[in-house]
Amino acid sequence: MIRVELALMLRRRRVWLCWALLCALPALVAVLLATTRLAPAPGRGGAFLSAVVSNGQLFPAAALALVLPVFLPITVAVVAGDAIAGEASAGTLRYLLVRPVGRLRLLVAKLVSVTAFVLLAVLLVTITGYAVGVAAFGFGPDAALGGGGGIASLSGAVLTPAQLLVRTAGTVAYLALCMLALGALGLFFSTLTDSPLAAALGVLAVVVTSAVLLPLDAAAAIRTYLPTTHWLAWIDLYRDPVLWPSLRRGALVQLGWVTVAFGAAWANFATKDITS
Amino acid sequence: MTDVIVTEALTKRFGRVTAVDGVDLAVPEGVRFGLLGPNGSGKTTLVRMLLGLVHPTSGSVRLLDRPMPRGAKAVLPRVGALVEGPAAWPHLSGRANLRLLDAAGPGARRRDRRERVEEALRQVGLAGVDRRPVKAYSLGMRQRLGIAAALLRRPDLLLLDEPTNGLDPRGITEMRELLVELNAAGTTVVLSSHLLSEVEALCTRVGVMDGGRLVLTEDLDALRAPTGRVLVRSPEPDAVVGLLDGRVVDRDGDALVVRGDDPAELNARLVAAGIAVTGLTAQRRSLEQVVLEATGAGSDRVDGGRG
Numbered sequence: 001m002i003r004v005e006l007a008l009m010l011r012r013r014r015v016w017l018c019w020a021l022l023c024a025l026p027a028l029v030a031v032l033l034a035t036t037r038l039a040p041a042p043g044r045g046g047a048f049l050s051a052v053v054s055n056g057q058l059f060p061a062a063a064l065a066l067v068l069p070v071f072l073p074i075t076v077a078v079v080a081g082d083a084i085a086g087e088a089s090a091g092t093l094r095y096l097l098v099r100p101v102g103r104l105r106l107l108v109a110k111l112v113s114v115t116a117f118v119l120l121a122v123l124l125v126t127i128t129g130y131a132v133g134v135a136a137f138g139f140g141p142d143a144a145l146g147g148g149g150g151i152a153s154l155s156g157a158v159l160t161p162a163q164l165l166v167r168t169a170g171t172v173a174y175l176a177l178c179m180l181a182l183g184a185l186g187l188f189f190s191t192l193t194d195s196p197l198a199a200a201l202g203v204l205a206v207v208v209t210s211a212v213l214l215p216l217d218a219a220a221a222i223r224t225y226l227p228t229t230h231w232l233a234w235i236d237l238y239r240d241p242v243l244w245p246s247l248r249r250g251a252l253v254q255l256g257w258v259t260v261a262f263g264a265a266w267a268n269f270a271t272k273d274i275t276s
Numbered sequence: 277m278t279d280v281i282v283t284e285a286l287t288k289r290f291g292r293v294t295a296v297d298g299v300d301l302a303v304p305e306g307v308r309f310g311l312l313g314p315n316g317s318g319k320t321t322l323v324r325m326l327l328g329l330v331h332p333t334s335g336s337v338r339l340l341d342r343p344m345p346r347g348a349k350a351v352l353p354r355v356g357a358l359v360e361g362p363a364a365w366p367h368l369s370g371r372a373n374l375r376l377l378d379a380a381g382p383g384a385r386r387r388d389r390r391e392r393v394e395e396a397l398r399q400v401g402l403a404g405v406d407r408r409p410v411k412a413y414s415l416g417m418r419q420r421l422g423i424a425a426a427l428l429r430r431p432d433l434l435l436l437d438e439p440t441n442g443l444d445p446r447g448i449t450e451m452r453e454l455l456v457e458l459n460a461a462g463t464t465v466v467l468s469s470h471l472l473s474e475v476e477a478l479c480t481r482v483g484v485m486d487g488g489r490l491v492l493t494e495d496l497d498a499l500r501a502p503t504g505r506v507l508v509r510s511p512e513p514d515a516v517v518g519l520l521d522g523r524v525v526d527r528d529g530d531a532l533v534v535r536g537d538d539p540a541e542l543n544a545r546l547v548a549a550g551i552a553v554t555g556l557t558a559q560r561r562s563l564e565q566v567v568l569e570a571t572g573a574g575s576d577r578v579d580g581g582r583g
Contacts, residue, residue: 004380012367091363095425098327098359099381100352273290274329 001101005109006116009079015117018075022121023128025071026063030129034136048238052137057161059133060126060168061238064175067125068231073207076179079117080186081199083110084269088194088276103269107187111262114183119176126172157240167237174234174247181227181254182207184261191269194276224249227257278341280305280433280464281326286335288321295321297488298335303466303481308459310475310496311468312567313485319468320360322485323437327357340433353383356431358439362422366411370402370421373410378428396424399454401447415442423451427458434458436467440474452478476563486571499566502558506539508532509555510546519549533559 009015029049033039039053048062084107087093096106159167182203189202210228213219223229230250236243281303288296296318303309313319324330326337328345337344342351364373374393378384397403400420410418419442426434434455440448455478459465469475475482482499484492505525510516513530520542526533536542539556546553 001380004376007376008365008368090366091361092365094324094327094329094359095357095363095377096380097329098352098355098357099377100328100348101380102349271331273331274324 001105001109002112005113009113009117014082015079018079018117019121019124022067022071022075022125026059026066026125026129027132029063029066030059030132030136052133054137055139056133056135056137057130057139057164059137060129061171061235063125063129063133064122064171064234068175072121072125072175072179073182074204075121076114076118076182077186077200077203077207078196080114080183081190081201081203082196083114083187083199084190084265085193085196085199086190088274089196091276093276094274097274104266107191107262107265107269110187110190111184114187115176115180118179118183119172122172122176122179126168154235154239159238159240167242170237171234174237174251175231177251177254177258178227178231181257181261184258184265185227188261188265188268191265191272225253225256227254230254278305279303279338280340281466282338283322283326284336286322286325286337287333288318288325288330289333294488296325296332299485299488299490301483301490301493303464305464306459306462307464307481308455308479309464309466310479310482311466311485312472312475312482312563313468313470314571315470317485317571318488319485320437323357323359323435323468326435327352327355327359329359349382353381353429354432355435356426356429356433357435357437358422358426359435359437361438361441362418362425364410364418364421364425367409369407370405370410370413370417370424371397371407373421374425374428377425384429392428392430396427399427400424401450416444416447419443420447423454432463434463434465434467436465438469439467440469440471448474472563472567482563484567484570491570492566496563499563500560502537502560504535504537505559506534506536506542507555507557507559508534508542508546508553510551510553512551515549515551516546519546519551530554 030052033049033053037053039050048058048065052059052062084093087096097103101109185206186199186203189199190196192202193199207228210226213226214223214229219226230246230253233246233250236246279302281301283299283301286296286299286301287294299318299322301322311319311322321330325332326339326344328348331345339347339351340354344351364370365376368376371393374396375389378389378393379386394403397405400423402417402420402424405417410421413421419440423436423439426436436455439455440451443451452474455465455467465478467475467478476496479496481493481495483490508516509531511530513527513532516532516534517524517527520534523535524532525535534542537558539558543553543556
């Protein structure tokens with residue numbers, strides 16, 4: 001079932017459109033920056049954007065920071081919300097279940113396909129970010145001096161390209177986990193309704209609620225557990241040394257959300273009457 | 277003969293609505309069973325419970341000698357189903373749909389998948405179908421594809437909900453021939469329909485549902501047994517009444533209903549008396565009469581209250 005599910009996902013035009021749009025936004029920003037050379041002042045604009053003009057290898061990080069707040073959650077919500085509700089509204093859910101595909105197996109397959117989607121989404125943004133960044137801004141000033149294209153971390157120390165690669169991989173994994181938490185929520189909402197749109201909007205409602213609560217002092221007690229609180233912890237991967245505690249806490253919270261949401265999806269779906 | 281479907285006091289309530297109410301159904305192996313009933317009489321909910329899609333509020337289901345929905349994994353690979361219209365992934369071709377559906381579940385041998393897909397497509401008359409996605413299919417083609425999906429694993433039991441929806445008269449005849457052929461080869465066929473003519477032409481046994489209850493289960497032959505009356509048409513109805521005084525129970529113009537089991541005997545008497553006869557048949561109840569007697573109005577009819 002997992003293989004079938006992946007095949008189904010990869011043959012959906014919507015999925016490819018989501019990926020294309022995700023990659024298009026950073027590319028557009030890169031083109032604008034490269035043609036105008038008007039980088040935002042340090043400390044303003046998106047994370048890393050002020051630094052990319054001097055070194056294109058930082059552009060993947062900047063690209064991820066650009067799509068993280070809105071674009072990425074929207075695409076994850078759309079794809080995850082479609083998981084069960086889409087099959088239900090198309091009528092294929094009942095045929096899968098009488099095929100028979102076990103309900104737990106179906107949910108797991110859907111979660112795997114959502115995982116593949118977010119991982120590929122983050123990876124594609126990173127790769128196009130790197131290609132576009134290097135093409136537009138080059139390897140930075142050090143490259144000309146034979147310095148091998150070292151990059152200044154946020155703490156000032158210089159990272160080698162190899163270190164940067166490892167940290168970028170860490171970023172991809174961390175952000176994919178953050179998005180997977182949303183994806184699992186989407187899967188849960190998707191078992192509640194037969195409308196993919198309603199499930200997707202449910203996910204976005206959670207994101208917005210979390211973002212609204214985040215700056216409130218009154219919400220300080222629950223802040224750690226909000227899904228969006230730790231979304232920016234990956235930036236600490238670009239410090240030297242890496243600030244692991246915030247990353248660890250973030251990863252734990254996101255894993256918690258995945259577990260709870262998937263458990264809720266299973267609890268609801270296991271004995272649900274399929275009347276679609 | 278064993279029963280492939282047995283339900284006991286099967287009941288399903290959705291909130292305050294009782295969709296299926298204490299149904300005791302038994303479908304013997306090898307029959308062609310027609311489930312009849314007005315819209316909203318609970319046919320589809322019953323079929324969904326048989327397949328484990330809907331969980332009964334109370335009562336039990338046994339399918340091919342296993343309890344459902346617990347035995348789903350063992351039983352359902354031997355069951356082909358069409359539930360409330362066909363469905364397919366619209367962005368894929370019919371062939372790709374069948375292959376993926378086959379690959380999704382257990383017990384599908386990969387080796388002969390292509391062969392089984394082609395055979396199912398050929399059986400429903402879609403052998404020459406091209407790579408168009410299903411969203412470009414006509415209603416009839418989707419229906420055929422849905423039946424092909426049900427046939428894919430050469431099931432022992434076919435559960436078809438409204439199998440001829442969207443098919444033209446030729447398509448309906450083809451499906452009927454296909455189902456009779458499969459049945460002759462040993463497949464038990466259960467179809468639900470509100471089209472009486474379809475069930476009458478195809479089935480050997482019928483069940484009638486009304487308001488969630490199974491109000492009648494009977495062999496079609498028994499339902500349609502002669503009523504002990506003969507329909508006579510004659511250009512001289514008065515002469516017939518005169519000859520058969522007391523045996524004529526009803527008269528409408530030149531058509532008469534005469535008590536008696538034997539049309540031949542009646543014919544001989546009428547001809548011997550020199551009365552011309554233009555038509556003579558033993559009266560049988562039509563399935564339509566049986567069903568109308570057994571059921572009320574469908575749930576899609578909403579009559580006003582009193583006063």
